[in-house]
Amino acid sequence: MAEPLTPTEMAGWRAYIESSQLLMTQLEEDMRAESGLTFNDYHVLVLLSEAPDGRLRMGELASRLVFSPSRLTYQIGSMEKRGLVARESCPEDRRGSEAVLTAEGLRTLREAAPHHLRSVRANFMDGLDETEIAVLTRVFTRLGERLRAERVAQ
Amino acid sequence: MAEPLTPTEMAGWRAYIESSQLLMTQLEEDMRAESGLTFNDYHVLVLLSEAPDGRLRMGELASRLVFSPSRLTYQIGSMEKRGLVARESCPEDRRGSEAVLTAEGLRTLREAAPHHLRSVRANFMDGLDETEIAVLTRVFTRLGERLRAERVAQ
DNA sequence: GCCAGTTGGTTCAAATCTGAAATAGAGCTA
DNA sequence: TAGCTCTATTTCAGATTTGAACCAACTGGC
Numbered sequence: 001m002a003e004p005l006t007p008t009e010m011a012g013w014r015a016y017i018e019s020s021q022l023l024m025t026q027l028e029e030d031m032r033a034e035s036g037l038t039f040n041d042y043h044v045l046v047l048l049s050e051a052p053d054g055r056l057r058m059g060e061l062a063s064r065l066v067f068s069p070s071r072l073t074y075q076i077g078s079m080e081k082r083g084l085v086a087r088e089s090c091p092e093d094r095r096g097s098e099a100v101l102t103a104e105g106l107r108t109l110r111e112a113a114p115h116h117l118r119s120v121r122a123n124f125m126d127g128l129d130e131t132e133i134a135v136l137t138r139v140f141t142r143l144g145e146r147l148r149a150e151r152v153a154q
Numbered sequence: 155m156a157e158p159l160t161p162t163e164m165a166g167w168r169a170y171i172e173s174s175q176l177l178m179t180q181l182e183e184d185m186r187a188e189s190g191l192t193f194n195d196y197h198v199l200v201l202l203s204e205a206p207d208g209r210l211r212m213g214e215l216a217s218r219l220v221f222s223p224s225r226l227t228y229q230i231g232s233m234e235k236r237g238l239v240a241r242e243s244c245p246e247d248r249r250g251s252e253a254v255l256t257a258e259g260l261r262t263l264r265e266a267a268p269h270h271l272r273s274v275r276a277n278f279m280d281g282l283d284e285t286e287i288a289v290l291t292r293v294f295t296r297l298g299e300r301l302r303a304e305r306v307a308q
Numbered sequence: 309g310c311c312a313g314t315t316g317g318t319t320c321a322a323a324t325c326t327g328a329a330a331t332a333g334a335g336c337t338a
Numbered sequence: 339t340a341g342c343t344c345t346a347t348t349t350c351a352g353a354t355t356t357g358a359a360c361c362a363a364c365t366g367g368c
Binding site: 211213226249 | 345346350
């Protein structure tokens with residue numbers, strides 16, 4: 001078997017991985033400076049705000065965030081302390097619990113979103129033209145679908 | 155000022171960020187299962203193996219990994235315990251120290267690399283055609299250059 | 309109904325990561 | 339060369355993350 005990656009592929013891979021690291025760090029820093037939130041905090045708020053009734057089962061949230069169960073327990077606990085979400089036990093399945101967006105959480109999200117999106121634009125989107133955005137969207141949408149499918153199948 | 159991101163941009167952004175999360179998690183898991191290494195461990199080994207004489211100053215390594223100084227201190231300490239790298243104090247500047255790849259570290263890298271690269275191919279590259287790879291490479295190379303430049307300028 | 313086997317979440321100890329000090333040496337200027 | 343400022347790295351305490359173990363509640367087969 002030949003090299004697992006051609007030089008061209010290797011270059012693409014390295015560029016992607018290293019720049020993504022850089023981008024994440026930058027966005028994290030901006031978010032912290034502007035809103036005092038973590039990227040994870042923000043992502044939880046977004047997902048909850050989009051869910052019907054502002055609530056999601058822990059498992060569902062964990063799977064969308066790609067978080068381990070214990071990590072999500074901690075994350076929600078931390079956000080609960082800060083009043084951004086509440087935890088309610090689930091009526092249909094008494095093993096389960098749900099995270100619910102609070103008014104304070106929604107307010108925090110509304111306040112943070114424009115700053116964050118501006119940061120995304122400045123650090124990422126502004127460098128791309130329309131064709132590139134289209135390719136990225138296509139590539140990563142497909143990638144996500146593939147990986148999610150495999151993940152379910154183990 | 156209008157919305158900071160158009161719906162098209164937003165879709166691209168979400169696809170990128172969520173799929174990247176998924177991809178990283180998958181690669182991490184594969185790496186751990188196949189080599190008992192962390193993605194960070196691996197990246198350190200790669201950077202050192204490419205450096206002249208297999209050694210790099212802590213600061214240089216931190217900057218390439220996008221690690222905080224204290225994080226790198228910890229990371230190298232951990233790898234030192236496992237015999238993958240050694241730490242030597244720097245002759246030219248006695249404040250500094252360098253991380254040096256050990257024979258054991260090089261052996262570990264050689265053993266891990268094919269598994270990892272196969273995982274990168276299977277989870278990422280195989281889904282892309284040549285045009286897409288070219289676009290990704292171009293986009294992320296440019297992004298990296300931009301972000302690094304801004305990072306230096308504060 | 310009653311188990312055995314799953315599932316959904318939490319808990320726990322250990323590992324890792326973070327930002328703010330602390331250290332120590334370099335380098336410049338008077 | 340003494341005194342200042344800056345730089346490279348480590349240390350420290352606290353926050354987060356990890357994987358394994360645990361607990362309770364659901365489910366299906368008998």
